Amino acid sequence: MSLSPLKPRFPKSITGRPYITHDLEVKPLAYMSLRSREALYGGAAGGMKTETLGIDALQYVDIPGYSAILFRRKRSDHELPNCLIPRLQGWLAHHIEEKTVKFNNYKLIFKTLNPDGSIGKPATLTFGYCFNVNTSTQYQGAEFQYVGWDEVCQIKAKDYLYLLSRLRKCVCPIHKKKPVEKRLPSGNIEIKQVANYVKGCPLCDRAKIVPLKCRAAGNPGDISHQFIKDRFQIKRDPKTNLFRGFDVERPFIPAYLWDNPYLDESYEDNLKQLDEVTRKQLMEGDWNSSPDSRYKKHKCRRWENHHGYVKHGPHIFKPEEMRWFFTVDCATTVDTVLNEDQHDETSISLWALSPDPMFLCMMDNYTFQAEIPEIVEECVNRWKLFRKFRPECMIIEKNGCGVGVLQTLERRGIVVKEAWSQKDKLAEAQVGIIKMDQGRILLPNKADWLEKVEGQLFIWTGDPDEPDDIIDTVSRAANYVDWTDFDSNMDEDQEFKAVENFNSPPVNPIQVNAVQFHAAPNYFESSGEF
Numbered sequence: 001m002s003l004s005p006l007k008p009r010f011p012k013s014i015t016g017r018p019y020i021t022h023d024l025e026v027k028p029l030a031y032m033s034l035r036s037r038e039a040l041y042g043g044a045a046g047g048m049k050t051e052t053l054g055i056d057a058l059q060y061v062d063i064p065g066y067s068a069i070l071f072r073r074k075r076s077d078h079e080l081p082n083c084l085i086p087r088l089q090g091w092l093a094h095h096i097e098e099k100t101v102k103f104n105n106y107k108l109i110f111k112t113l114n115p116d117g118s119i120g121k122p123a124t125l126t127f128g129y130c131f132n133v134n135t136s137t138q139y140q141g142a143e144f145q146y147v148g149w150d151e152v153c154q155i156k157a158k159d160y161l162y163l164l165s166r167l168r169k170c171v172c173p174i175h176k177k178k179p180v181e182k183r184l185p186s187g188n189i190e191i192k193q194v195a196n197y198v199k200g201c202p203l204c205d206r207a208k209i210v211p212l213k214c215r216a217a218g219n220p221g222d223i224s225h226q227f228i229k230d231r232f233q234i235k236r237d238p239k240t241n242l243f244r245g246f247d248v249e250r251p252f253i254p255a256y257l258w259d260n261p262y263l264d265e266s267y268e269d270n271l272k273q274l275d276e277v278t279r280k281q282l283m284e285g286d287w288n289s290s291p292d293s294r295y296k297k298h299k300c301r302r303w304e305n306h307h308g309y310v311k312h313g314p315h316i317f318k319p320e321e322m323r324w325f326f327t328v329d330c331a332t333t334v335d336t337v338l339n340e341d342q343h344d345e346t347s348i349s350l351w352a353l354s355p356d357p358m359f360l361c362m363m364d365n366y367t368f369q370a371e372i373p374e375i376v377e378e379c380v381n382r383w384k385l386f387r388k389f390r391p392e393c394m395i396i397e398k399n400g401c402g403v404g405v406l407q408t409l410e411r412r413g414i415v416v417k418e419a420w421s422q423k424d425k426l427a428e429a430q431v432g433i434i435k436m437d438q439g440r441i442l443l444p445n446k447a448d449w450l451e452k453v454e455g456q457l458f459i460w461t462g463d464p465d466e467p468d469d470i471i472d473t474v475s476r477a478a479n480y481v482d483w484t485d486f487d488s489n490m491d492e493d494q495e496f497k498a499v500e501n502f503n504s505p506p507v508n509p510i511q512v513n514a515v516q517f518h519a520a521p522n523y524f525e526s527s528g529e530f
Helices: 026-033 049-057 075-079 084-091 093-097 157-164 202-208 225-231 265-271 276-284 333-339 372-385 402-411 430-437 450-457 469-480 484-489 492-502
Strands: 038-043 067-072 101-103 107-110 123-129 146-150 177-183 189-195 213-218 234-236 243-245 252-255 301-306 309-312 315-317 323-329 346-353 360-368 394-397 416-419 441-444
Touching (some): 026 049, 067 075, 075 123, 157 213, 323 372, 346 469, 360 450, 372 402, 394 402, 402 416, 430 441, 441 450, 441 469
Parallel strands (some): 038 252, 067 123, 146 213, 360 441
Antiparallel strands (some): 234 243, 301 309
16 A cells, blocks of 8 residues: 555645644654555654644545544543644634634534535534444444544544444535445445546546545553554564554554654653653653553563573572463454454463462463364464473363353363353452562563563553453463462561562563563473374
8 A cells, every 4th residue: 555645635735725824743744644544643742643633634624525523532522621622713713703614513614615616515524522322323324534533542442443434435516426336255246335526527526635534643541552552553663662553554653742842841841740651651652551550560570481490580490390271261253243342352371380489470372363163273282382381271261152162172182170251350350460469470571472461461451341351361360379378478578578679670572582482492392292
């Protein structure tokens, strides 16, 4: 897909548009010129994201019939100081006074002219919301050329995805639409109505230059943090140590404080007063953790591979002295469709429990989407792969598709144990949260699967709309372990002092060469076939 600027509308005519009088910086200009269907401008606070989104939506309001919509989670969010409604009302005050623009019922209505000078169909810019409404019902049948999301991480993933289906080409008021046949994979024929552009018609020529755009802006954190991070493939660049997007079809332009030359020093000083995680998100555009997460990244301790042994601070364990087991959270693509949840995946985690003192170490994780037969095969493959460590069982939920997986694995000779998934995921996670706070659940200091685990673990707030597949494997592992002796015998002051003194700080997995656990030497070599 080409990401070259649209022509002829941009960038030459941007300063000449009747409703745009801004002198834009380089990044906003680059963002507005992207030709891709989706794009994200996000990261640190103060990067001119909201302003850019509002200006971008105004690019084509002189085209008859143009329709744009800008979303916040709640309608009242639009009216907060310096948010979209007061900003646009300020920018358009002169046009509102001259009655070429009207603001009515959370909608800006723009007068337009046809090429012959006659009055055209009004263009509109609507201020939408998704809170406490059925989005697919509220916006069913609506057609937009521009869908914008301010503070996109506050929006549910299914709302974002549904509004993509509402993007439609601008239609000529004379030639309107025409039916087009499309053959479906099933072989059936679907008839769709599409814009009918006729060569030589000036109205068609104007309508067809309007691109279809879904544009988002926001900071890291909140319920859709992981969805947005995954959709735009946002990762830390090992060369620059900054976050950037790796999906050429969905460009991500990172925003930073220094992008905005109009901020004064007090703005940065105020951000410095925030907690560490929020400060990193809003000052550095850090996509790797959330201040509201139940599992705290700064409390997570690490184990390392020390010449084939498991090492944590002053403690070194032989792998054959540890208890090994798997936890599995099952989800099929059928479940995903039925639940309208784009996040559901199957997750298989491998754990090793040290004898004394007790540390529960995550040794491997594989998270993927598949149907029951493929899930079973992958469970068998993981069992074979780590056979040399003599895993004692696979713990699988006896709910939903987990029943079929559990029963099939039993027939295949895998030792399985049943777990019942609670509806209250937060209650089920209590033991795991407490044990991580106590420094008892350890993640590796490096692994090629670690970023995905941390991306879910340190973002999860307990909201039912958040992905929790990996969370469930952690919860089941923590609930499987009998912590009684540890809890009754622990000298809290001594134990935590030892951990603080000897445990090295967490290592960012992007800053080191990621090596998967079972690919390491000695005890950590894969075990091969049965």
